[in-house]
Amino acid sequence: MEDESLNAFLTYALVERKYSPITIESYKSDLVKFRDFIKKDLKKATKQDIKKFNESLEGYNAKTKARILSTLNSFFRFMVITNRIKENPSEAIVYPKIGKHIPNILSEEEIDILLDIEVKDFYTARNKALLELMYSSGLRVSEVVNLVPNDIDLMDNTVRTVGKGNKERIIPIGDYATNALRVYINEYLPVKREAKQLFVNNHYKKMTRQGVFIMLKKLAKEKGIKKDFSPHTLRHSFASHLLSHGADLRSIQEMLGHSSISTTEIYLYVDTQEIRKNYDEAHPHS
DSSP states (O other): OOOHHHHHHHHIIIIISOOOHHHHHHHHHHHHHHHHHHTSOGGGOOHHHHHHHHHHGGGSOHHHHHHHHHHHHHHHHHHHHTTSSSSOTTTTOOOOOOOOOOOOOOOHHHHHHHHOOOOOSHHHHHHHHHHHHHHHHOOOHHHHHTOOGGGEETTTTEEEEEOGGGOEEEEEOOHHHHHHHHHIIIIIGGGGTTOOSSSBOTTSSBOOHHHHHHHHHHHHHHHTOOSOOOHHHHHHHHHHHHHHTTOOHHHHHHHHTOSSHHHHTHHHHHHHHHHHHHHHHHOTTO
């Protein structure tokens, strides 16, 4: 069932707000779910429809439920602004309380083990360069797979990326990442001459987020790292390790591309937890 209002909102979010394709897909999924529930055009939704739909989400975790309800609110605000409806039926939504989520991180020792990759062919060179870059820059996996070779400046030791909200960031990277990237780009990437992306698979196409996840899980298993983690864990580890070594929180915010400092402040709590753990393990009267 086509819905002009839905298509107009998605176009607005993509073109005017410059949201990422991933966010657009999430918006579409949430709104189609709601439309299928009420079984009518979205612009005809009532407060009662939203109340019943909210109740139907009881089985979802708080974070997912809050995201879906936020999508509805964004959509109906757009409908009011564009004069498609007179009032926002979602204004009275009661959002679930979301507890503070503490990100999972790898220790510095686990990072050293994970990144200890012997380069002997295209794939090991690519994997080492990709993971060294993620840990060195804190890039999201979606940002990494979209990089092109010109986004890397091997002279200035920086990487350029366009993240959420179409915001450009230029992030410094360390010598380990720069050296791994230099080897990969100069010695191994030319064999993939048809490739336009920086990180590609065996079909000369850019790696997917799922492809990075599978590669990382396989490597962790080979290295004997039993902790459950994902590519995003490297981003969390990047921020937490910077903070523990004295980096300024505002600088970490800029590198991560967080729009609000409050999002970055979660790593203060992670750092405090690590201090507590070290104290308990080391102090004789703990």
